[in-house]
Amino acid sequence: MRLSWSVVASAVLLMFVASVPANPKPAKQHAEKPSKNSKTPIDEFMRMSPEERQKALNRLPPEQRSRLQERLRRFNQLPSEQQQTLRNMYDRLNQLPPQRQQAVRRSMNQFSKQTPDRRQAMRQELRGMAPLEPQDREARMASPEFREKFSEKEQGIIRDMADLVPPR
Amino acid sequence: MGCPIEDDKGDELILAYGANTLTPQQHIDIELHLGTCANCRERAEAQRAVWTALDTWQPTEVTPDFDERLFRRIANEGQNAWWRQLSPVNWPWRSTLPVAVACSALIAAFLLKNPALGPEVQTHQPKLQIEQVEHALDDMDMLKQLSIESAPDKANPSEKI
Numbered sequence: 001m002r003l004s005w006s007v008v009a010s011a012v013l014l015m016f017v018a019s020v021p022a023n024p025k026p027a028k029q030h031a032e033k034p035s036k037n038s039k040t041p042i043d044e045f046m047r048m049s050p051e052e053r054q055k056a057l058n059r060l061p062p063e064q065r066s067r068l069q070e071r072l073r074r075f076n077q078l079p080s081e082q083q084q085t086l087r088n089m090y091d092r093l094n095q096l097p098p099q100r101q102q103a104v105r106r107s108m109n110q111f112s113k114q115t116p117d118r119r120q121a122m123r124q125e126l127r128g129m130a131p132l133e134p135q136d137r138e139a140r141m142a143s144p145e146f147r148e149k150f151s152e153k154e155q156g157i158i159r160d161m162a163d164l165v166p167p168r
Numbered sequence: 169m170g171c172p173i174e175d176d177k178g179d180e181l182i183l184a185y186g187a188n189t190l191t192p193q194q195h196i197d198i199e200l201h202l203g204t205c206a207n208c209r210e211r212a213e214a215q216r217a218v219w220t221a222l223d224t225w226q227p228t229e230v231t232p233d234f235d236e237r238l239f240r241r242i243a244n245e246g247q248n249a250w251w252r253q254l255s256p257v258n259w260p261w262r263s264t265l266p267v268a269v270a271c272s273a274l275i276a277a278f279l280l281k282n283p284a285l286g287p288e289v290q291t292h293q294p295k296l297q298i299e300q301v302e303h304a305l306d307d308m309d310m311l312k313q314l315s316i317e318s319a320p321d322k323a324n325p326s327e328k329i
Contacts, residue, residue, distance in 0.1 A: 068302060086311050119313070
């Protein structure tokens with residue numbers, strides 16, 4: 001009887017262990033909570049050894065190489081808080097389906113072409129949306145005030161870019 | 169009386185005659201028949217010889233400590249079984265076996281779920297392409313324009329990375 005109980009216990013243990021994922025991949029970050037330890041290609045590059053980094057850079061033409069080195073230097077000089085914000089938004093962008101990513105990139109491109117005051121107005125709107133739940137964001141974007149304040153193009157830009165704004 | 173050998177119950181009758189369990193009338197009848205039937209007489213004599221031998225047999229007297237010695241011997245046989253002699257220590261099998269079974273199941277499951285601990289498996293992760301870094305910087309540049317989490321006066325969204 002004791003033996004049969006042990007067999008049952010073993011079977012239960014086996015099932016429990018079998019139910020645990022083999023190589024537990026880090027759960028895909030939910031769009032609402034981007035990881036503090038995001039792993040962008042920039043971070044991966046910076047984690048490489050100096051030799052490996054140089055080897056990778058040497059594959060680029062000299063001019064392109066020095067331009068990239070300069071961009072990396074500028075990124076690393078950003079305040080750590082801003083770096084983390086950019087990493088979070090980058091993560092959110094890359095978690096979107098490819099087609100949606102393209103749409104968001106197009107909108108960001110459109111955004112850069114707007115006048116500074118309109119960009120600032122859109123930034124302000126996105127900042128106001130940050131603490132809102134998805135359904136409240138939708139309600140805001142459907143409101144007459146929103147529609148009056150922004151052109152259709154701007155509304156589209158804000159709608160696309162809202163996907164990148166983490167709720168606070 | 170007919171010959172019992174030819175009857176279905178003939179053997180039983182002769183056995184009962186040898187055991188002296190027949191009724192007086194049956195006893196008389198069979199003795200009369202034995203006087204005339206050689207076959208039946210021969211069987212009856214063989215039967216009688218068996219009973220005589222049994223009467224003279226004296227069973228060996230059992231010693232008073234017979235049971236005790238028997239049980240001790242059974243216990244010793246169990247201890248000296250070949251599969252016990254294989255083990256250097258007298259393991260309490262009944263209690264350790266369930267634990268061993270459970271541990272084996274766990275180890276098997278662990279190895280199954282972590283094949284890297286078994287035969288070496290090389291996972292080929294694609295090396296980081298330098299173009300990926302450039303694209304990430306492009307994305308970061310675009311994202312930097314938003315700067316919605318930084319104070320607008322502190323952050324400089326227009327400055328490219």
